[in-house]
Amino acid sequence: MMMIRTNSLLHHAFFKLTGILITNSLTTTTLSSSVLGLEFSPHSTSSLASLLHSTSFSNNGDRPLSRYQKVTSLDHAFNLFDEMILRKPLPSVIKFNQLLSALTKMNHFSSCLHLFKQMYVVRVPVDAYSMNIAIKCCCQISRTNDGFALLGCCFRRAVVPNVITFSTLLDGLIREDRILEAERLFKKLIKHRLCEPNVVTYNTMIKGLCKFGNNDIAIGLLRLMDERGCRPDVVAYSTIIDSLCKDKMMDDAFNLFKEMVFHKAIQPNVITYTSLIHGLCNLCRWDEVAKLLKEMEEDARISPNFQTFSILVDAFCKEGRVDEAEAVIDIMVERGEVPNIVTYSSLVDGYSLRGEMTKARTLFDSLTSKGLVPNVVTYNSLLNGYCKSFKVEEAMHLFHDITRKGLKPDIVSYSTMLQGLFRVGRCGAARKLFNEMRSQGLIPDECTYRIILDGLCNNHKVEEALSLFHLVGDSKLNSDIVVYTILIEGAGKCGKLDIAKTLFHDLTVKGLQPDVRTYAVMISGLCREGLLTEAKHLFCKRDESGCPPNSVTYNVFLQGYLKNQNCDDVEMLLQEMDRRSYSLDASTLSLLIDQISAGSVDRSMLKLIGKLVPKELMDTLESCLDYNLFKQMWEA
DNA sequence: ATAGGGTTAG
Numbered sequence: 001m002m003m004i005r006t007n008s009l010l011h012h013a014f015f016k017l018t019g020i021l022i023t024n025s026l027t028t029t030t031l032s033s034s035v036l037g038l039e040f041s042p043h044s045t046s047s048l049a050s051l052l053h054s055t056s057f058s059n060n061g062d063r064p065l066s067r068y069q070k071v072t073s074l075d076h077a078f079n080l081f082d083e084m085i086l087r088k089p090l091p092s093v094i095k096f097n098q099l100l101s102a103l104t105k106m107n108h109f110s111s112c113l114h115l116f117k118q119m120y121v122v123r124v125p126v127d128a129y130s131m132n133i134a135i136k137c138c139c140q141i142s143r144t145n146d147g148f149a150l151l152g153c154c155f156r157r158a159v160v161p162n163v164i165t166f167s168t169l170l171d172g173l174i175r176e177d178r179i180l181e182a183e184r185l186f187k188k189l190i191k192h193r194l195c196e197p198n199v200v201t202y203n204t205m206i207k208g209l210c211k212f213g214n215n216d217i218a219i220g221l222l223r224l225m226d227e228r229g230c231r232p233d234v235v236a237y238s239t240i241i242d243s244l245c246k247d248k249m250m251d252d253a254f255n256l257f258k259e260m261v262f263h264k265a266i267q268p269n270v271i272t273y274t275s276l277i278h279g280l281c282n283l284c285r286w287d288e289v290a291k292l293l294k295e296m297e298e299d300a301r302i303s304p305n306f307q308t309f310s311i312l313v314d315a316f317c318k319e320g321r322v323d324e325a326e327a328v329i330d331i332m333v334e335r336g337e338v339p340n341i342v343t344y345s346s347l348v349d350g351y352s353l354r355g356e357m358t359k360a361r362t363l364f365d366s367l368t369s370k371g372l373v374p375n376v377v378t379y380n381s382l383l384n385g386y387c388k389s390f391k392v393e394e395a396m397h398l399f400h401d402i403t404r405k406g407l408k409p410d411i412v413s414y415s416t417m418l419q420g421l422f423r424v425g426r427c428g429a430a431r432k433l434f435n436e437m438r439s440q441g442l443i444p445d446e447c448t449y450r451i452i453l454d455g456l457c458n459n460h461k462v463e464e465a466l467s468l469f470h471l472v473g474d475s476k477l478n479s480d481i482v483v484y485t486i487l488i489e490g491a492g493k494c495g496k497l498d499i500a501k502t503l504f505h506d507l508t509v510k511g512l513q514p515d516v517r518t519y520a521v522m523i524s525g526l527c528r529e530g531l532l533t534e535a536k537h538l539f540c541k542r543d544e545s546g547c548p549p550n551s552v553t554y555n556v557f558l559q560g561y562l563k564n565q566n567c568d569d570v571e572m573l574l575q576e577m578d579r580r581s582y583s584l585d586a587s588t589l590s591l592l593i594d595q596i597s598a599g600s601v602d603r604s605m606l607k608l609i610g611k612l613v614p615k616e617l618m619d620t621l622e623s624c625l626d627y628n629l630f631k632q633m634w635e636a
Numbered sequence: 637a638t639a640g641g642g643t644t645a646g
Binding site: 063066068069092093094095096097098099100101104127128129130131132133135136162163164165166167168169170171198199200201202203204206207210233234235236237238239240241242269270271272273274275277278305306307308309310311313314340341342343345346349375377378380381384410411412413415416447 | 637638641643644645646
């Protein structure tokens with residue numbers, strides 16, 4: 001019921017979204033008639049004001065571009081440059097700078113650096129602008145050290161570096177994850193008065209702190225800049241808000257958002273909203289997503305952009321809601337945005353997750369005709385779909401296609417294939433592929449490790465899994481509750497309960513917190529050996545330990561009772577499940593049906609069971625029970 | 637009247 005409600009809310013938001021997108025595009029044309037004495041709500045008055053403001057502003061900004069700024073290709077730029085250096089006298093440095101700048105806007109950083117060097121050769125007197133552009137290019141191609149070398153040139157050439165120079169270098173260090181050096185440079189700027197940091201310098205440093213998980217220090221810097229007389233702007237706030245959203249700390253993100261809007265009167269923009277929407281999507285908080293979209297839509301100054309749509313498309317696909325994703329793509333297209341390979345990769349992923357491989361493949365094959373080139377991520381989605389549908393041969397084929405298309409399979413491609421091979425029991429092929437992966441210089445990550453352990457356990461090779469686990473030893477890979485859960489489940493399933501118990505004990509020693517799944521597999525292992533009392537003890541302890549119970553644990557526990565032909569607590573458990581609105585899963589239900597058929601379940605319990613059967617299992621229930629019994633359950 | 641900062645993929 002919940003899902004339906006949020007669904008329709010989101011549909012509603014999209015419907016309204018479509019409306020506002022059209023309204024927004026009409027605003028400029030209807031403006032003149034609005035000005036001619038038609039009514040305004042206070043809201044539209046203010047948006048009109050801002051519109052007028054931005055119109056007069058853009059008249060300044062719309063100054064025709066010089067021919068040096070208008071270059072459209074590398075060739076064009078090089079030809080123009082060659083022509084420029086032949087002219088006598090040489091064109092002013094500004095014209096050269098415009099050309100360099102145009103190249104950086106097209107992401108041609110190396111070529112830009114090449115022309116910059118040529119300027120030295122033909123003795124165009126470079127200035128701080130040219131220097132800053134060149135330093136920016138170095139930083140963008142991960143050669144920040146070369147950027148610092150250019151800074152040295154500044155001093156020799158009597159070009160004075162300014163706050164932009166240092167902000168650019170700071171950004172370069174952060175791009176290369178050299179956070180300590182970035183902090184050192186930042187402090188040096190202030191201490192040696194190399195320049196007074198401005199809002200961009202602070203924002204860059206804030207980004208670096210956030211990148212390394214120091215949200216609190218970033219917020220500290222936000223306060224500090226304010227104290228030092230540099231007013232934080234929407235970028236400063238949005239950077240931290242985004243980081244908090246990525247860490248799933250939505251409450252903190254919204255608090256900062258409110259502070260920005262209500263206390264600092266800083267207008268949020270599309271990026272601020274997109275970050276918040278992304279964070280909510282990751283947590284499947286759809287009703288709040290709809291609320292934010294609506295809020296955005298109500299503010300005429302802000303409308304969703306390409307990124308906003310891409311995030312929504314991806315989020316819907318990950319939930320398997322491909323229809324809604326397609327609806328968003330339609331809205332995108334209506335707005336004149338062109339979906340790119342990322343957008344369609346999400347869609348391939350969505351179909352694959354639903355196991356709709358024909359649709360996934362058709363879409364994948366149609367990408368080329370759309371002028372889009374599938375990348376490794378696109379391939380990985382399709383690989384995953386084939387593997388999950390047990391079509392490992394198809395997956396293998398596609399896997400080899402990756403190399404044939406001149407791409408390199410990455411750690412995700414290999415991990416996905418490994419999982420697929422283990423799923424169909426091809427452990428030997430998995431081992432071979434693992435060795436191939438290593439020979440390609442790819443280092444298995446925690447995901448690969450989990451897949452291998454899980455694969456071994458599910459193929460009756462628990463000993464191998466355990467020896468791998470011991471081989472890995474005290475590494476970070478083993479400080480992972482999921483790893484322990486996999487091994488506990490594996491050990492439990494093959495009757496090695498003593499090992500399961502040891503592992504369960506060890507994880508707490510290591511300071512790891514068992515999660516709902518860990519408890520479930522441990523309870524299941526105990527029940528399998530008929531140790532219901534011990535299982536019950538753990539079940540209650542888990543309830544106390546602040547680890548909230550979920551539907552899975554109840555099902556596992558119920559199965560334990562039913563498999564042991566013990567119906568003592570079954571009714572009590574069913575009642576608790578009903579109170580918490582949990583439902584029965586397929587295997588628990590089938591065990592219950594056995595008991596009902598055998599006549600060992602009290603008739604009074606039938607109605608309760610009926611309430612706990614989810615819609616999708618109704619058919620199972622109906623076909624398993626004789627009609628009269630079924631009627632009793634539903635009409636009681 | 638040419639240079640620097642924040643949002644997209646397993």
